[in-house]
Amino acid sequence: MENATLPQTVTYTGASLLFEVLQQHGVEHVFGYPGGAIMPIYDALYDSDVNHFLCRHEQGAAFSAIGYARAAGKVGVCFATSGPGATNLITGLADALADSIPIVAITGQVPTGAMGSDAFQEIDVFGLSLACTKHSFQVSDVNDLPNVLHQAFAIALEGRQGPVLVDIPKDIQLAQIETTLEDFSRLTNKVKLPPANVGSAIALLSSAKKPILYVGGGVGMANAVDELRAFADTTGMPSVSTLKGLGAINPDDEHYLGMLGMHGTKAANLAVQECDLLVAVGARFDDRVTGKLNEFAPNAKVIHFDIDTAEINKRRAAHASILGDLKVNLPALEIPLSIEDWQSQCLAMKHDFAWRYDHPGENIFAPAVLKEISDRMPDKTCVTTDVGQHQMWAAQHMQFQDPSDFLTSGGMGTMGFGLPAAIGAQVSRPYDCIVAVTGDGSFMMNVQELSTIKRFQLPVKIVVIDNAKLGMVRQWQDLFFNGRLSETDLSDNPDFVMLASAFDIKAKQISKKSEVTDAIEEMLDHDGPYLLQVKIDAKENVWPLVPPETANDKMMESTHE
């Protein structure tokens, strides 16, 4: 009888064991692209219950895994073969590292005996991974594989999340291992921080006359949106958000002033510059947020909440630091404040500097289009963006109910992110509306993923803000390089409507304000994938703009009147 309760030893190959472990970790979907050195894994996939989404480029697979992870709050998984397959993943890994996204990338490697011989499709991806992953492994013994895979998932999720790469030589994929699933050990969580000492922070908070809550992407990563909103409600502090923090604060919160930084709202930036206390929550004083660092919030003391010790005092000294889980630490500082005068001042700025959509002429005004999409899109819609002007307009003029509803490449600023990220988001949230807002430059960087949309009939809505330019670079050339427009003209783009139709994706082009509302309704009502090409004036700029190495209160503004 006792024998019946003993775990049963099973013989696996390294490849088949990979899928057992993936399923142990709840992985239902992976994104990838096969090739020579990963063929045993793709052979094992054939017998697996894991759903594989064949992307058309490994970079697309990595971004889809990121989109999946961010939209679902789970670990995203991607596969690639050795050599060029692995190097094509690198940009995705770098993106995930910069934005702290938990993904596990599995790469095939040439057989152990061939490693280091400049074999066909051999690259030292383990070496390449050092600068663009949170951690990485190369498996040299199949008996290590179970523990390595468990560690990969644990490391991706623990503390500050991030990408982990596991490089598996082909012979290890084929080697046999006798094991029990119960033998798989768990990594103990390395992140053991002492209990936060909140005393000094409470003293700073209690004495502040003009505090600002500065919200970053860490809030969503910590699943602490409810705690943050409770903190904002109780304290009544005016709040601002980073690009990655959007959605954490309820956009309808009357004391919410919008995004801060280079393209932040005037109210947000002026309030931060004037505040006497900055409460940074899961934010890292990024250069796009601070502008000229030594003139950022010059009168403010700082309370810094973070899970990552290395972020404290990295770019701005903290007067009080609260390390650890935001879900635990935010409630500890939840005290009502008497800051009515400051609230009134911020409300007045919010009113005085509200966005305006009264744009002259018949040409389409991109901010107004994005605002209208935002107003009309269903609840729980998830928006992805690429990088450039359209990204900043989306951040400024669209509203999100949760950080997982706005997926954008923040730290790395990777063009080509939006379309494959939308694919991953749609896979993870099949019943939610997914809108990819892109620009004509970014769209072309991973346009091959239209084929993935077609293959799986994913109902992603693609909005191409098309100025036939690399718009943000053009804007900077106009403003800061004497109008010398160097290599930013994209007027020879393909016909995007015809391109979409080649992938059986319904598409429409609009170029006049009078066409906007009907087109948005048609797109959102359409059951399948849809591409809306929105032609805009190539000279439109993103405003406000804080020039480089300039204080945030010295922003340049639109001259439209």
Place this chain on the structure above:
Amino acid sequence: MNNYQLTIKVDDKQVVLERILQVTRYRGFLIHGIHAEVNTGTQLGTVVLQVHSERPISLLIDQINKLIDIKEVKVDNDVTAQIVG
């Protein structure tokens, strides 16, 4: 330019030395001396690193501590003082 000596205790895992060197370079510290006992077949390795930089050493300590296989990072104050002196 400030000089420092760090003693780093590590779990003696794959490429831990490369990881430390990569982070040290990336974070703006120039290595001018190193003594490493890794891949010794024991569980524990030790890396002694002499670096200089205009940046505060706390920046590098925090970043090395983030590496998964690091057990402890210490600044050797006595040696650092001698280097400075």
